[in-house]
């Protein structure tokens with residue numbers, strides 16, 4: 001079944017059974033995370049798609065899968081992850097997209113696309129220095 005996928009680096013949206021290994025827009029490898037059709041449509045005015053009710057469990061499953069071939073993992077601290085997911089889903093309810101739970105949106109849609117979770121956290125100083133994204137949802141594997 002075809003699904004929507006979003007590149008966590010440049011927000012490229014792909015619709016297909018599997019995401020491309022390399023993002024055709026920003027050329028980053030293993031960059032796609034499964035996303036909801038609602039999110040894809042908000043980002044790019046997307047096409048018809050399977051309607052997936054993206055609850056927290058499905059989102060967690062998607063980001064776990066996304067980390068499989070990457071150098072990072074979802075934080076093993078499940079209590080922390082649950083709190084962050086709560087914030088992400090509250091942001092979606094209140095502001096339309098799954099924005100980062102620990103940063104403020106600017107209300108500039110293009111700018112705020114950089115805050116859709118997972119964001120391009122590999123460029124964050126916290127990831128480079130401490131091995132985790134700003135909020136600690138993702139951690140570098142040991």
Ligand code: SF4
Pocket residue numbers: 084099100101102115116117118119120121133134135136137138
């Ligand atoms: S900093 Fe972490 S929690 Fe926040 S959007 Fe980026 S990946 Fe998600």
